Amino acid sequence: MAYSSPLTGEYLRAFERHATKNDPKRGGATVPCWEIVAYAADILDIAARKLGDSLDMCRLARSLGIDKIVFNSNAQMLKPGQYGIITINADNKTTIVLRDELEREEKRFTLAHEIWHYCLHVRSSGGGDYSIFSSAIIEQEAEIFAAALMYLLDQRTAQRAAHAA
Numbered sequence: 267m268a269y270s271s272p273l274t275g276e277y278l279r280a281f282e283r284h285a286t287k288n289d290p291k292r293g294g295a296t297v298p299c300w301e302i303v304a305y306a307a308d309i310l311d312i313a314a315r316k317l318g319d320s321l322d323m324c325r326l327a328r329s330l331g332i333d334k335i336v337f338n339s340n341a342q343m344l345k346p347g348q349y350g351i352i353t354i355n356a357d358n359k360t361t362i363v364l365r366d367e368l369e370r371e372e373k374r375f376t377l378a379h380e381i382w383h384y385c386l387h388v389r390s391s392g393g394g395d396y397s398i399f400s401s402a403i404i405e406q407e408a409e410i411f412a413a414a415l416m417y418l419l420d421q422r423t424a425q426r427a428a429h430a431a
């Protein structure tokens with residue numbers, strides 16, 4: 267499966283540096299988890315340069331090119347038990363839907379998880395549009411990525427608060 271990404275500029279270069287590698291021990295079927303963590307660290311550095319002190323998970327998502335983040339309390343778009351989804355419409359606009367009843371930290375984690383799916387959009391054969399593809403391996407990668415991204419972002423925020431005090 268050849269991945270292609272809707273990311274651009276520095277974000278795309280960071281993706282290519284880390285997330286296009288395969289883990290030989292697992293038959294090349296997955297991105298090594300240390301590369302996923304390194305990628306999370308790199309995009310936070312890039313986003314911090316762009317956004318400064320206003321950096322948070324939502325602004326990071328927007329900075330990566332995600333058009334909309336909506337909180338959906340009516341469960342029509344989400345299957346039972348599903349925390350979030352990512353959709354792309356015909357105009358290539360990307361929306362992440364998060365379940366409204368989630369705790370704040372669960373929302374941030376789910377958003378980070380969906381960001382991984384966004385970064386891995388697979389280019390469809392026709393029309394050059396992007397579509398979402400997932401598998402058990404991608405779900406696992408998304409969890410590693412989300413954990414790393416949230417931890418590193420929180421650490422960055424805590425350090426900034428300590429400096430400001």
Ligand SMILES: [Zn+2]
Pocket residue numbers: 379383400404405408
């Ligand atoms: Zn997922």
